[in-house]
Amino acid sequence: MRYLTDSHTMKSVDACSIQEFGIPSVVLMERAALGVSAFLRKIIAENTRQESSIKVVCVCGSGNNGADGIAVSRQLNENGIYADIVLVGTSAGTDEYRLQKSIAEKLGIHCDEYDSNTDFGEYDYIVDAIFGIGLSRKIEGRYAQIIQAVNNARDKGTSKVVAVDIASGISADNGQIQGVAVRADYTVTFGYNKTGIMFYPGASYSGSVEVINAGFVTDDILHSKVEGFGSIFTYDDKDAGRLLVRKPDSNKGTYGRTLIIAGSKNMGGAAILSASAAYRSGTGLVKVLTHEVNKTALLCRMPECLISTYLDNMPLAAELKADFEWAKSIAVGPGLSMNGVAAELTRCVLEREDKVRILDADALNIIAAEHIDYKGSSEGKIIITPHIMEMSRLTGKTAADIKEHMIESAKEYAIQHSCICILKDARTVVTDGQKVYINCTGNDGMSTGGCGDVLTGLIAGMTAMGLDAFEAACLSVYVHGKAGDYAAAGKGRAGMTAADISEAIAYVLKR
CATH class of the missing domain: 3.40.1190.20 (Ribokinase)
Structure with a gap:
């Protein structure tokens, strides 16, 4: 049995880990980013002979999803993979975002603000870290243009898109498209798969989905601490086998x-x-x-x-x-x-x-x-x-x-x-x-x-x-x-x- 979460339950899981058990937010963020960067390095290694020739761009909003993306860029650069940062947020950002941005700047990682001349098509991999699971409004204006630019680069066949936690523009609850959404080739989601990734049309925008352990507290703790946790689930073959039992003397x-x-x-x-x-x-x-x-x-x-x-x-x-x-x-x-x-x-x-x-x-x-x-x-x-x-x-x-x-x-x-x-x-x-x-x-x-x-x-x-x-x-x-x-x-x-x-x-x- 694999548990699924919607946006509300996942935020409660996050809060439980941070507030009740004292796991720092930046620790969870680092674990999450390590999962994304490790996944990227794996698919780059499987599809490329020379990693040094690969170019990655992390497209980052000003929330915690964007902070994840900045951390991914840093980790890729640490491992010899060239990874730029393009900032698309319109606000000062969360505390975690400002911290990750400061670290990246001090390390000299190339970091630009998005403008109309930005060409995502020059990159082999685009990391979508614009919006996370908390998106609850329709995407319009500048953000819609940025997402369209990401999709255009993908549609040309020059770039693969990796979404951080969920493809930007998909409702994490029901898979509906909030005006416009990133079309990802891969989605690396944290802790548990999201209902919005399961349902269509979100499922068709998510590509291949990888669920990684981001360091949250364990399932048995969450069952007792987070209301509704574990109430949404899906099966695999082991669950079917557990229920299908026959008796030799029958x-x-x-x-x-x-x-x-x-x-x-x-x-x-x-x-x-x-x-x-x-x-x-x-x-x-x-x-x-x-x-x-x-x-x-x-x-x-x-x-x-x-x-x-x-x-x-x-x-x-x-x-x-x-x-x-x-x-x-x-x-x-x-x-x-x-x-x-x-x-x-x-x-x-x-x-x-x-x-x-x-x-x-x-x-x-x-x-x-x-x-x-x-x-x-x-x-x-x-x-x-x-x-x-x-x-x-x-x-x-x-x-x-x-x-x-x-x-x-x-x-x-x-x-x-x-x-x-x-x-x-x-x-x-x-x-x-x-x-x-x-x-x-x-x-x-x-x-x-x-x-x-x-x-x-x-x-x-x-x-x-x-x-x-x-x-x-x-x-x-x-x-x-x-x-x-x-x-x-x-x-x-x-x-x-x-x-x-x-x-x-x-x-x-x-x-």
Whole structure:
């Protein structure tokens, strides 16, 4: 598990280290700058035969981010790499900035004020130390011109850009561009990756991201001292492996039973994709409730499945009772349509409060259209899987507002409905209203029909196996994205299908 921080939490981490534990700010700054300069020396060594011929410029604002940049220049010069300083700040600067500037001047490091004649294109590497994570306003005027000059040098292909902590102009909280932003080839960020670097468009401006230890106090101390620290995180393969454990002495009943209610008339593909993914997850038994016309297709494609069917206008409440008793988890919505039968199915699932329930696609559209109020409980957790437009229908917020405030939108809805919200986008957010998981697996090839059906089946299988509902939601999103990456590697992003993703789940879990 890798912790992520937004600007507020990172400032609290910084303050805790300095004020409560007495680590001087300049010590943290020196550690941070050493990390950046060491990274630069590494990439210079990997890409250049003669380091002495390399020219670097550190473009420095007048805040602590600029002070970091000045320290980087000093350290590079100490190691035989020519590094100029260009000052772009319009104020006297912070105490740390004035200190670092004074040291650089006394050492005779070349230091100029920016003007319209400054040509960043003459440098091999540009260090962006203009603004740090504290930026909260739109960049205009002179600063916008400077950032454009940095980007122009990069676009010509003569210069590589290394951002200090975060590329200037990106919101450290949500990845939005504050008017204009530096396009970095590399970002060296301190302590913890930032949510603004994870979310798009910030992610596409950040290049390759390196997280370095800048000397802050340890995680266990921060958990107890900094409110909210550790509540935002992402997974890696070790986390997935920790949760995926099977028993040598087991049978199909050991790994749970899931009921998937999917596929209205002539929409059997959604049921097939969901059921396939559920079985690929490792669950023991999958039962599909689908429209009668889908039965033959389901039997041909998924002979492992148990099948129940319904007809239009058929009373369902009594028929569902045995299926609900049998299942450990219930998923409803993929390809279900929005007719009367679908609405009845959705209401019946919501009323069953002793099971984990996954609400997807048309089940969510029915809830939005009919203004159905619901809440999960400790005995019957509810997991919802809306994409941006479905979330807009559920909340009444615009898609643009939700996309700009992914974490806040998902948390607010999760708290209101006592549910686990999986808000799907290029960076999917999973939250129970307190903890927030941000997924970094997957690719644009997953923008294809049926991909959400696969995720629903995967979640249904994971929860049926007895995993904690929140952990199952996070793990399913992670594995789903990894399967998408595996499918893209074999089929290409343009040519891959949802069925390829479902099949790839087995290979991902094997690894």
